[in-house]
Amino acid sequence: MRATLILAWPMALTNLSQMALLATDAAFLGHLSTEALAAATLSGTLYWTMLAPGFGFSFAAAAMLAQERGRRVGHVRAMRRTLRAGGWAALLAALPGMVLLWHGGAVLRALGQEPGLAIHAQEFLRFVLWGIFPFCLFLTLRGFMAAMERPWPPLLIGVLAVPLNALLDWVFIFGHLGAPALGVQGAGIASAGANLFMVVALALFILRDRKLRRYRVFGRFWRLEAGRLLRVLRLGLPVAAQMLLEIGLFSAVGLVMGPFGAQAVAAHAIALQIASTTFAIPLGLSQAATARVGLAIGAARPRAAWRAGWTAIGLSTLFMGPMAAMMLLAPGALTRIFLDPMAPGAPETAALAGTLLLFAGLFQLSDGVQVVAAGALRGLHDTQVPMVIAGLGYWALGFTAALILAHPLGFGPAGIWAGLVIGLGGVAAALTWRWARLSRRGGLTAGRRLAPIPA
Template identity: 55%
Template sequence: MLALAWPLALTNLSQIALVLTDTLFLGRLGELPLAAATLGGNLYFIAMALPFGLAFATAAMLAQERGRVRHHMREMRRTMRQGAWLILPLFAVLGLGLWHTGAILRATGQDPALAEAAQTYNRALLWGMLPFYGFLLLRGFLAALERPWPALCVSMGAIGLNVVLDYALVAGGFGLPPLGVLGAGIASAVANASMFAALALWVSLDRRLSRFRLAGRFWRADWRRMREIIVIGTPIAGSMLLEIGIFSATALVMGWFGPGAVAAHAVALQVAGASFMVPMGIGQAATARVGLAAGALDAAGARRAGWAAISLGAGFMLLAAALLLSVPHAIAGLFLAPELAETRGLATTLLMVAGLFQLADGVQAVAAGALRGLKDTRVPMLIAALGYWGLGLPIGLGLGFPGGFGPLGVWIGLASGLGIVAVLMTLRWARLAGPGHPARLPHPGDGQNNRILSTSGLEFMEK
């Protein structure tokens, strides 16, 4: 599990490093550019929830198809093709929404200047959306083959490219005029496009990977397979939308406290998001390893993979929590100029709250990844809805406004919601993976060889 997880985690960290790079450069320009990129980025990732869900569903199907061994190259090629088909009409709709970021933010009560700057950022950033989805598909394909290194190498190269572009376009390096938030959006879009182009070239040139002929007969439809991706992927997208949405809603709430609160929230969120990339990578490895075992009808192997992943995620996040609770002021100082003393103080406080919910955030991410390996996605979405929106947001709003805690109260609500989701996700995995469950995983030696997992991961159907 660790051999597969840590390159995936580093790949995720390299991707969040693109956003962190933008944050570091924009934070030196003042509160408004940083707050604009934060609000615009939140809307961008809300729009990306459905593409992420479809990509993760495709990865889960690829893992189970490889686990079944026979004709897996043909099956995996068809799944990749239908996963690519689905994003084409989505991009037009999502791009149209992002193009009008300013109107959306003004409708939520944001400052007009802040909304206009966020729209400038998103109009540049959205051109990297389609290639980034292609990168996600190829990364899931490589994870199912337990070959995460190409995606990691490509992502690390994109960090260097983004740093150079941010220096040139945001800060005005190399004698170029500084473009501020527009430059940051262009830099990230180019970096995302380069990741897809480089990884696609890698797959086409690798002798073993090129045998899959992923682009072969691209025009042929497989409606049953497409429907399965949608059935599995829509709840994943719903779960991600609920989680991304709660942080985005929090950013909008922070806007009611002023640009300083948004900037402090941005710093704390970027740091917490960076640490989250590790358990997210472990969860992706869990999807692959649990899916491989489920496809091979190996119940014991699936259980071992899931619990090993949850243990790894919890262990790392305990270390991350210790770091955030030990030196929050120093971390805040990396992002905000010394003259922004009040904003740095608030960011320090929020970073300490982020340290308290690290363990819960990591466990729920890995448990969700393990459940995706069983194609169990609907109930996790309902758990996310209850934890984030049914309990977390109301608690945060209650503490932030009537309770008088301000931004701190909003983040305490976030921590509460994450804790609830972590407990329920872990209980869900324990129930489905446990040997005593009536719909437990089949095992070649337990008399259920004639059955395979259905789309839901909970019911069985005859071969």
């Protein structure tokens, strides 16, 4: 438990700091105009969706790096080659997303969004997209630091990026210190600049650290090894697809909320923001589980991998239990943080948000368990079956149930969130069953099927 927490908490706090970047943009744009804030909100949904492939390949590289370090023999050269392949995979993942975000306004209009807001969103996206590749590369380097069990430098850099982003927002949105007032475009510049700072700062730390320097992680970085790259892609594509399925589910739920009116959309946004904040902690535990399970498998210690996976799942349950209780027992207190009680429609929005938070409380445990179980399975290099489970659970089960409960059965927005409870519960049960089955045998068959590439 101690080893898992030492690795997981810095990673969880790093996740929160990354969420804070777009939240900072939204806070500054909210003081510019409501249209700018709405455009940033729409942009954020599209932006995070396009980051899913980058997360997938960085998580795959992290799993490979952990197993290679656990093997010890020849691990320095093997890790350097995997990290280089992970960087190229990050570039390949970033390019399609950058192209789509460049035309983000047209995409949002095609999804039925208001043309004026779509134009403002495109102004933001055409600048923030230049930060996607640096951010994906930062994620890959963070996976290397996790495999080295050094999570604190990425956390410090991520925390420093938040005030830097705020400063750049202040300068470029409103035109201070001699800079032009660029409005929404300035927020995009600020976020891209913060992402560039994070990857440069972490790269400099790795180059200057005495223990990390010997890995020469940037040596011949321009070389493209097809075999190693294909391994990262084969392992990472299912992870990227799984993340797209989950992010796409919540994005689709947001769109389905639209016909129920502005208050339903606002209540959904409040409940989702609270649930996303608590989710950052299990996500950190998931990343720690990938690293610790991978290290144990690489060292041929299946019993240690079994302990690492179940410990992370148990810790996630211990954390999400009180979070669920808080949402179930005090939903009104949480919603008041986001609403001015004197604003028009605030009482109705608060009441609906409180109802949705009750459902968020019901899926806290399953949401925490499913993401950690998926992380433990990544440590075994088992990604294809979890992707299928995610597709069936999130969409065939969860989204279908949401539509049926919301419309034919007439439960409205509450029915949509009840569908999320059903979908997340199904995925959590299936992924936990798979982890139990693979780890129970001691042989951890998924890890054996994918024999390690020689260094």
